[in-house]
Amino acid sequence: MRLNKYYLAAFSAFFVWGFFSLALKPLHDYPSLDILFYRVFFSVVTMLLINLSFRKKVLKKDWNHFKSMAPKQRRSVVVLTLGGGVFLSSNWFVFIYVMNHISVKAASLAYLICPILTTIFAFFILKEKLSKWQWFAVMISAFSCVLLSINHFEDIFYSLITAATYAMYLVSQRKNSELDKFLVLTIQLVFTALILLPFYPNYSGTLPTESLFYSCLLVIVVCFTIIPLFLNLYALKGINSSAVGIMIYINPIIGFLLAIFYYHEQVTTLQLFSYFLILVSIVVFNEKLIFSRKLKGAPSELEASK
Incomplete structure (x- = not known):
């Protein structure tokens, strides 16, 4: 039963992220850069309050661990953490722009191809190996x-940019495992806020006065940033990253369905076929994990019946 809690946490995180457009779309009249500014600034304040109020022991433990590292290892942690902040903030900006100024379909597509694109980057950058089935899945995805x-x-152009920025963030963070993940994310957002701060006076619009802006932003920061991240971190305590990785597809599938049935975006037969191919590539790419689970599940059911 305890294991089910972790799966439920992972499912809930990506399920919630799937409805991100409901909070973001009402802000389509605001510049994407303004939404990014306030999302980062508000997230930083919220996460700093959480860390300083409830996670002081973690902060102290990780600070002592950081000081005990060799200079080379310490430098690697700093580069990976700050570099990850640049990729994450870039992804947020592009995603906001695509969602509000291109289409919800394009934003959903980005996170359908993101896991496979991440694996390609990991193959070339981290020298991770791919099976023949996984290469076949990559080719199906590329064709779609x-x-x-x-x-x-x-x-497709903006979808690939959105997916690439997040894929690079994931790849850059695979080796960044020395510090607490939530603390790393907080540092990355603080670093991002410091980069954005000098640009705010010249590139931001007039200070929003509408209650709609702040209510939507509050929902984005709390419901679509802090809570899903907490659920994701909790899930990773009980199940491996590959199991969590499969559930990432819940997000774009919900987004794609919203694009069709809620926002009434036009979808051609060719687009539907292409999305179907991407779903096929997802199954093929994860065939070892999916079918091994079924095989592992069978004996346990037989044992339970005895």
Whole structure:
């Protein structure tokens, strides 16, 4: 039963993220950069309050651990943490722009191809190996992207940029495991806020006065940033990252369904076929994990019946 709690936490995190457009779309009249400014600033304040109020022991433990590291290891942690902050903030900005100024479909597609794109980057950067089935899945996904680019080049272009920035963030953080993950995220957002702060006076619009802006932003920061991150961190305590990774597809599938049935975005037969190919590539890519689970589950059911 305890293991089920971790799966439920992972499922809940990506399920919640799937409805991100409901809080973001009402802000489509505001510049994407303004939304990024306030999302980062508000998130930093919230996360600092959480760390300083409830996680003082973790802060002290990680600070002592950081000081005890060799200079080379310490430098690596700093580079990976701050570099990750740049990739994460870039992803947030591009995602906000795509969601509000391109289409919800394009934003959903980004996170459908993100896991496979992450693996490709990991293959070339981290020298991680891919099986023949996984390479086949990559080719299926690439072919579907080519189909989607027909008469919709802008959608696929922005989807790939969004996916690439988040994929680079994930790849850069795979070796950044020395410090507490929530603390690392807090440092990354603080670093991002410090980078954005000098640009705020010249590149931000007029200070929003509408209650809609702040109510939506509060929902984005709490419901679509802090809470899902907490659930994700909790899930990783009880199940491995590959199990959590499969559930990332809950997010874009919900987003794609919202694009069709809620926002009434037009979808062609070719686009539907392309999304279907991406779903096929997802199953093929994770065939070892999916089918091994079924095989492992069978004996336990037989044992239970005895």
